[in-house]
Amino acid sequence: MSRTRFIFTSAFAIILFVGLSACRDKHEGPAFKPTPYPFEIPFAFPNKLNIPTDNPLTVEGVALGRYLFYDGRLSGRTHADSLMSCSSCHIQSNNFEAGIDHPVFQGGYVHGLSGKQTTHVVLPLVNLVWNSSGYGWNGFIFTNNPITGQRSIEDIVRISVMAEDEMMGDTTRVKALFQQTTGYPALFQAAFGSSNITFRNIERAIAQFVRTLVSADSRFDQYLRGEIQLNQGELNGYVLFTTEEGADCFHCHGGGGNPLFTTHLFYNNGKDTVFDQDIADRYHITGDPMHKGAYKAPTLRNISRGGPFMHDGRFKTLDEVIDFYSHQVRLSPQVDPLMHHVLKGGVQLTDQEKSDLKAFILSLQDNNFLNNPAYGRPEKFPDQ
Amino acid sequence: MAKKQVLWFLVALGIGLTACNDNQKESPATGSITIHIRHTVDGNPLITDSLMYTNEAGNHYLINEIQWFISDISLVADDGSNIALDADNSAYYVDTDIPESMRIQAGMPVPAGHYKGIAFTFGLDEANNISNRFVNPPESFMFWPEYLGGGYHYMKLNGKWINEDGLKAPFNFHLGTGQIYAGSDRDILFDFGASSQYLHCEGFHPPQNLSPVVAFVPNYFRVNLTGTDASLIDGGNLELIIEMQVENWFRTPNTYDHNVWGGSIMQQQDALKSASENGHDVFIVKPLN
Numbered sequence: 001m002s003r004t005r006f007i008f009t010s011a012f013a014i015i016l017f018v019g020l021s022a023c024r025d026k027h028e029g030p031a032f033k034p035t036p037y038p039f040e041i042p043f044a045f046p047n048k049l050n051i052p053t054d055n056p057l058t059v060e061g062v063a064l065g066r067y068l069f070y071d072g073r074l075s076g077r078t079h080a081d082s083l084m085s086c087s088s089c090h091i092q093s094n095n096f097e098a099g100i101d102h103p104v105f106q107g108g109y110v111h112g113l114s115g116k117q118t119t120h121v122v123l124p125l126v127n128l129v130w131n132s133s134g135y136g137w138n139g140f141i142f143t144n145n146p147i148t149g150q151r152s153i154e155d156i157v158r159i160s161v162m163a164e165d166e167m168m169g170d171t172t173r174v175k176a177l178f179q180q181t182t183g184y185p186a187l188f189q190a191a192f193g194s195s196n197i198t199f200r201n202i203e204r205a206i207a208q209f210v211r212t213l214v215s216a217d218s219r220f221d222q223y224l225r226g227e228i229q230l231n232q233g234e235l236n237g238y239v240l241f242t243t244e245e246g247a248d249c250f251h252c253h254g255g256g257g258n259p260l261f262t263t264h265l266f267y268n269n270g271k272d273t274v275f276d277q278d279i280a281d282r283y284h285i286t287g288d289p290m291h292k293g294a295y296k297a298p299t300l301r302n303i304s305r306g307g308p309f310m311h312d313g314r315f316k317t318l319d320e321v322i323d324f325y326s327h328q329v330r331l332s333p334q335v336d337p338l339m340h341h342v343l344k345g346g347v348q349l350t351d352q353e354k355s356d357l358k359a360f361i362l363s364l365q366d367n368n369f370l371n372n373p374a375y376g377r378p379e380k381f382p383d384q
Numbered sequence: 385m386a387k388k389q390v391l392w393f394l395v396a397l398g399i400g401l402t403a404c405n406d407n408q409k410e411s412p413a414t415g416s417i418t419i420h421i422r423h424t425v426d427g428n429p430l431i432t433d434s435l436m437y438t439n440e441a442g443n444h445y446l447i448n449e450i451q452w453f454i455s456d457i458s459l460v461a462d463d464g465s466n467i468a469l470d471a472d473n474s475a476y477y478v479d480t481d482i483p484e485s486m487r488i489q490a491g492m493p494v495p496a497g498h499y500k501g502i503a504f505t506f507g508l509d510e511a512n513n514i515s516n517r518f519v520n521p522p523e524s525f526m527f528w529p530e531y532l533g534g535g536y537h538y539m540k541l542n543g544k545w546i547n548e549d550g551l552k553a554p555f556n557f558h559l560g561t562g563q564i565y566a567g568s569d570r571d572i573l574f575d576f577g578a579s580s581q582y583l584h585c586e587g588f589h590p591p592q593n594l595s596p597v598v599a600f601v602p603n604y605f606r607v608n609l610t611g612t613d614a615s616l617i618d619g620g621n622l623e624l625i626i627e628m629q630v631e632n633w634f635r636t637p638n639t640y641d642h643n644v645w646g647g648s649i650m651q652q653q654d655a656l657k658s659a660s661e662n663g664h665d666v667f668i669v670k671p672l673n
Contacts, residue, residue: 046520132521242529244556244648249527251556257515257527257536269520290433337448337542337554340647 026229027317032193034058039129042216043224044259049211050132050143055204057211060191065209067187068202070377074161075113076173084113084167085382086160086206087377089122091368096125096213100316107316108308112165119165119280121313124306126299126369128153129211133264137295137311138282153207158199172198174316178202183382215301215369216259223363224256230363237360240353244340247325247357248348252297261364262299265292265337270329271310281311294335301364302326318361322354397433415619417469419502420672421478421486422627423450430630432480435546439634441641445545445555447630448481450480451526454626455512459494460501460610467494473512477523496618500610502626502669506660507538507559507604532650533561533600534666541633545642555647557633559660562601562653601653603660609669623672632666633659 032258037057043049051057068074069090072083089110090096092198098121100108111117120137127234133142149158161169175197178184192201220238224230230238233378240246242255252269254261266282268291275281275292282294295311307314315324329339329346341347349357369375423430424448425437435446455475458466469490479485505512513535518524526536541557609626616622634640638658649655 044516044519048520056524142627239531242531242559244650248648250527255527256523256530257534258521258524263525314416331551333552337544337556340554340556343547343551343553 021379026327032189034060034191034193037062037212039212042214042221042259044256045127045216046130046260048132049129051129051211052154055154055207057208058191060187061205061208062212064184064187064191065205066375067378067381068185068206069209071381073177073181074169074174074202075167076161076169076171076177078177082113086157088211089166090125092372092376094303095302095305095370097122099305100307107313108306109313112163113168114164116165120311121307121308123296123298125210125213126215126301127260128213131264134266134285134296138280138285139266139296140280140285153210154200154203157203157206175199175202181383184213187382200282213369213375215366217368218301218366219363220360221259221366224259231359233356233359234363235360236353236356237358237363240349240357241360247322247349247353248341249300249325249357252336253300260299261301262297266294266296266298267338268293268332268334269295269297270332270335270339270342271314271324273330273332275332275334277312290334293332294334294336302359302366302370304365305370318358319354322349322357325349326354392518399461400418413424413496415616415618415620415622417459417490417494417495417616417622417624418672419488420623420625421454421488421491422625423480423630424627425630427629430480435544435552437631439631439642440636440639441634441643443545443634443642444644447541448629450478450539450541450628450630451522451537452478452506452541452628453508453526453536454488455479455505455508457488457490457502457504459612460503460608461501462498462500467499468492469494475508475512477526479522482522494616494622496616496620498615499505499612499622501608502610502624503606503608504626505604505606506663506667508536509604510602513561513602513604528560528650531597532563533579533597535561538604541630542671548643553647555642556649557659558648558650559603559656562603562652562656563597563651564599564601566596566598601657603656605660605663607663607667609667612669612671614671625670625672627668627670635662636665638662640641 035058037059039049039057069086072085072088074086075082075084077083089098091099091102091107098105098110100109102108105111108121109117110122125135127172131261133139135153140148141152141156143151149155158171160166161171161174179197185197188197188201189195191205194201195370219228219230219234223230242250252263252265252267254263272293275283278293283289304318307313307316309318309321315321324346326346326349329342335342430447430450432447435444437445437447440443455473456468456473457470460466470492474491477485478486508618515527515530515534518526518536523536526540528535528537537632538559540556542554543557544552544554547553612624614622614624638661640658640662645652645655649659
């Protein structure tokens, strides 16, 4: 065989092979290769993430999840007054809570399309990828839950869509609606390899988006990273926050060594002495009578953007909360031992100390998070 | 010639294989070790959340949870030498609410032999007690505030006792780095330079009711337990129990009275000191049976 002929034959073989493979690809649809989402672990944050193995973060999945999170048609309806989505109650600028100044949900108390109010006030959607102990005020959603269907953020999506006090929707209608909506099938194809929309993939996309909501750039974070110095009031407040003889908040709400500013654990923080009103406290999950009146200690990041405070929203402002921890803590058999100032009624802060403590808590406000365009409402939806 | 080559090949192969065998024979006999952590009060397994205990000072008390670090564990051979069970600066977190945390599988193979004891650090020594070394929960939840010296709690033992007014008062028996505050009667023991005023963290000023921290005091201690009388055979797994006898935290040499120290001691070096002095007979070791 001459050299030229060899090259020719080889080239022919290669072309034939490529051609045939292309042909095969056409039969199976375009190759499905989602792009891994570049997730960065912020300084001093945990490197263990709560991401189910069957739903890794991908750029395409997160982008789709963001549309769905904000698209009022997630309720399965198209009438202007029956639209509802996650963003109806979880508003970015309000720390993904409804916020006390909400035009519809007065005082921040949310209700579903049926008009039924939720059992508790809204929780923020902040740094949830680091929560492995349980979602919800009482932690009813957790990884090893024997009740299947209450294990992950994916499950929360389905619960929110169906619940009477939320979207009161029908999963079959929801997926059919998005199937008919121009643009969405192609996004599902890119994210999950199939343009045939399943409700499971709706859950997966939204959960991916929620897991990307990371707040790690407050003034305090910048201080921890050595980039800025806090002012004197904030520093005094930091000392108060992290000392037992000060305000004594750190055992439950974190600090420099736990920059999540929550343990995601459940405590009775001494608000009441009888717990008959507590129809969905931690006790309802564990059955342990010592857990009556216990709820999750929420993160204090961006806290002043949210509210009302505590599971039942009993405090309207951060000042009221600080006053409570100072002077109104009440003794019960269930009060957590970490509330060890309870016999004095609280940590007894002076006015100056209260304002320093507040200054520190406000240094946990992360404006880059509250305004991050990647977390915000898309300018246009896929069919626009 | 071909035959010769084959022969040489076989010879080489033979040498290779034997060498390999020899190597295996020469490698030291080793086994592994599993440590089971137990917590007892007055000789019985700890029962949490039940007001059933009385300490040396006469305080009636209950225990809600115990969380602590055990670090730099080593076996003590009959000749007194220490065999580390892990690489340097290894630490294990133990939590009465997390059963898996009470079973420690040491990381390195241990030479077979007879061991008369075990040694470990209660808490974390200076090299181990570095802020932000544990970023993941539950270890990260043990952080000890920067202002109080940083690093981690050695132990959180939370409970309640019946105080002098007959009320169930919470106590947080939290051990870790202690502080010396300016103006306390002990500061004359130290020679303070002007720069030590805020040695904990530049910019920090103490709240009104606190004077500045002028020095930190580590309160961890090394525990040496003899009498294991344990033999580890080649390929075997030695299982030992390390038991924390909780009542002894409050017993000797210092009678620890919650009515004296109150509910919180992270900022009371005198309390931390008497607690860590009491630590000397808190732990015992026994074989798993």
